[in-house]
Amino acid sequence: MKRLFSLLVGILAVCALLAFSANRLQTKSGDSGTKVLNLYNWGDYIDPALITKFEKESGYHVNVETFDSNEAMFTKIKQGGTSYDLTVPSEYMIEKMKAAHLLQPLDKSRLTGMSNLDARFTNQSFDRNNKYSVPYFWGTLGIVYNDKFIKPGEISHWNDLWKSKYRNDIMLVDSTRDIMGFSLVSMGKSVNTTNPATLRAAQHKLDQLSPNVKAIVADEIKMYMADNEAPIAVDWSGEASEMISNNAHLHYVVPSEGSNLWFDNLVIPKTAKHYDAIYAFLNFMLKPENAAQNAEYVGYATPNKKAKVLLPASIRNDKQFYPPSSTIQNLEVYSDLSPKTIGLYNDLYLEFKMHTH
Structure with missing residues (x-):
């Protein structure tokens, strides 16, 4: 019985150590860390080099999880349990997420670079005055x-x-x-x-x-x-x-x-926690050089008018896509x-x- 008790104590000690280590690991790189950004995005919808650049410049670690449909993304966020800081819904889904109270309004005082956006692609019917959304691609x-x-x-x-x-x-x-x-x-x-x-x-x-x-x-x-x-x-x-x-x-x-x-847009779900990281990332992606690099990688049209100027002439003058x-x-x-x-x-x-x- 004594040996069994000692064994139990040993097992409990090991479990406690493992739990402490796991907690340390999660604090460093998971949902509860303070130097992280949890991004929920479409697959292959951002240049990986930009993630690396942002992490190096800002000191934040980016956790990326992907979805393959607006509906799948909506369901996951509505269910809760995962603290996504940013996600990328299409225009009609923003309306649906607003109606379901799944979005947080943007703090415009913390945003820099919104003036870089083409006015034709802002203040759309699905989100007047861009209260909730930053245009990403169109x-x-x-x-x-x-x-x-x-x-x-x-x-x-x-x-x-x-x-x-x-x-x-x-x-x-x-x-x-x-x-x-x-x-x-x-x-x-x-x-x-x-x-x-x-x-x-x-x-x-x-x-x-x-x-x-x-x-x-x-x-x-x-x-x-x-x-x-x-x-x-x-x-x-x-x-x-x-x-x-x-x-x-x-x-x-x-x-x-x-x-x-159509538009895909960066928004802040109600589950968001890391606000410094959120606004650092939004401002990073609004910079013309970063938006241009992303547009060249992904192949979709950028709503950032200052980024478009930086694109190769063969892309920015292509009337098929612009x-x-x-x-x-x-x-x-x-x-x-x-x-x-x-x-x-x-x-x-x-x-x-x-x-x-």
Whole structure:
């Protein structure tokens, strides 16, 4: 019994030592440390060299965790239990997070560099006066075409996709709002339409597109287009940029009549703890040289006008990814629609997919 007691004491001592060591380790590099920043970001959505640079300049250690959808990020933050300091939702998700009281307002007195941002990309409908968000990247939905099969200028509007000569030629990104959206725009309607009759008309028009649709896919679309598997695709600007970098025959066009303008934004979740680190990082990313480096690495458009000037001319003058104001003024940001309306969008899109296959 004595030996057993001694053994128990020994075990307890070892456990206490391990707990103390673990606590020391967590304090140094985990959620509860004071010299850390917990960043919850999309995968491969920041230049790793910038993380290293920030850590060296500021003395803060950055813990990066990634997500693959706005919805997954929303659920994780709503559940709580993890103290993220910054995350990167898209515009409609900011509306949803605000409604769920999951965001903290920015302390503008601690921010430097907001004046570096292009006024066209601030004060958007999803966050007036940027009370909660700092623009990170922006982009569009458009049409990718391969000049081995399609002459330049042959496709420049959404309605061009319905031409009978493109039978079995088009790949679509698998996205409800985007596919329903371009159909709505082709009818002269808003991408945020809520009228059921108009939405059904958009779905009926998509059904007429079915003979031209080769496939509805996700990330594979980049590989197929880079490998000349299809002449035409509908996808986002950042994905198009990656395709083009792998195939010089590919081009991207944003129809001038309208499309989606999307934003990803840095916000402070309610779980945040490390405010000095948060504002140090936001100010670091607002610096033109850092924003330019990040844009060159990621391939998406920067909302930082002073950073854009620092980009190579081949990038900053590329109207595929930095379209003129005449096109931008016709672009729309997605609104966070009601669950009932979103359900209708999803049902109609599913009907189109079933009709296509």
